[in-house]
Amino acid sequence: MSTNFDGLQAQFENEVASVADAESLRALRDRWLGRKAGLVTDVRKQMGSIPAGDRAAFGKAFNALQQVVETGLERVGQELSQRENSALIERETLDVTLPGRDVTMGHEHPVTILRRKIEDIFVRMGYSVEDGPEIETTFFNFDALNIPEGHPARESQDTMYVSEDLALRSQTSTVQIHAMQRRTPPLRVIAPGRVFRRDTPDATHNPMFFQVEGLNVGEGITLADLRGTCEEFVRQLFGAEAPVRFRASYFPFVEPGCEFDYQCFVCKGDGCRVCKGSGWIEMGGAGMVHPQVLRTAGIDPELFSGFAFGFGIDRLAARQFDLDDIRLLYSNDLRFLEQF
Ligand SMILES: [Zn+2]
Structure with a gap:
């Protein structure tokens, strides 16, 4: 088995930890799960060339890697949206201690x-x-x-x-x-x-x-x-x-x-x-x-x-x-x- 599953997993954990916003998350998802050139996709493509005897073990390791990548991306995605929500709440919170704006009242001439x-x-x-x-x-x-x-x-x-x-x-x-x-x-x-x-x-x-x-x-x-x-x-x-x-x-x-x-x-x-x-x-x-x-x-x-x-x-x-x-x-x- 030439694929270094442990190495890939460690690499992913490393990269996912540095995701800071929705854009870098999207880039990371493409890099790992992209249909044409994603790292996980590449590994799946190797499946056909694996000798029949090793195929079950390869498949298991591949599934584990795919699982790690998918759950990792999902977890970070949730964290990001939570962070965004709190930021929104922070932004829109009304500070009731601020002085109010005066309403100008008119009166008769x-x-x-x-x-x-x-x-x-x-x-x-x-x-x-x-x-x-x-x-x-x-x-x-x-x-x-x-x-x-x-x-x-x-x-x-x-x-x-x-x-x-x-x-x-x-x-x-x-x-x-x-x-x-x-x-x-x-x-x-x-x-x-x-x-x-x-x-x-x-x-x-x-x-x-x-x-x-x-x-x-x-x-x-x-x-x-x-x-x-x-x-x-x-x-x-x-x-x-x-x-x-x-x-x-x-x-x-x-x-x-x-x-x-x-x-x-x-x-x-x-x-x-x-x-x-x-x-x-x-x-x-x-x-x-x-x-x-x-x-x-x-x-x-x-x-x-x-x-x-x-x-x-x-x-x-x-x-x-x-x-x-x-x-x-x-x-x-x-x-x-x-x-x-
Ligand atoms: Zn007078």
Whole structure:
């Protein structure tokens, strides 16, 4: 018997012990069991040339060698996959002692915070919140509000036109008309929303800003109701009594028209930095709904009267949050927004 079975077995044990990964295991398997040139295969090929008398012993020794090689390869294969599994577990183990990643929470925009507060106050006073289109026909934006053809407010340098008959609404007063057409008095609505003007942005102007419009139509509504409503609103908004004053003014859709101020609640009218020394803070415009506006919206001015008011939410926010530039509200700068 010329084949050195013991030598081959020792050689295999030696080689299998140095297998480090799946690739070298595969190479070792090919080297020993490969169908064409494997060492074990070579030995099997010798079988035919073994004299008949020695063949049984050769066969036994061959089987033993084949067994050693196969079990050796299998054992190492299992060891390798176990090692790989533990490495995987190691890699994927969650270290619960590591500090967590912060989840960044957003919150409402300052204008939204104030708008909601305003809505809540009026809803408590029996008003409903109305919505209207931001693109309006010139009828709703002007004609129905008693702003006839040729009126300076219709000029294109103030209004952003979409086409000849359509414009981005320049005031939320348009919603008054929709509300009066849809419902019958008594009606109390507020309409907060965006309005658009061709203004050059600066510290106190933005081409898009938020307004709230209020409308109260019923039997026997008077200026005294308007005054009481404004006073109550200011009291609830600032949590302090603040007298309201009206100054005569002109808006085409009200008669009489006025601007209303509230007394500065910081200095109680003596004058301070907040009110720029005047003792009063400007709030917005108001007045009794013009009979022509009521009539256009299908309400008989002989039977009903009403008041309307409007003010800017952005300017109120600027004052409330002490901002020196209204554009901060639209810059989307997180350093600013995170302060609210
Ligand atoms: Zn003041």
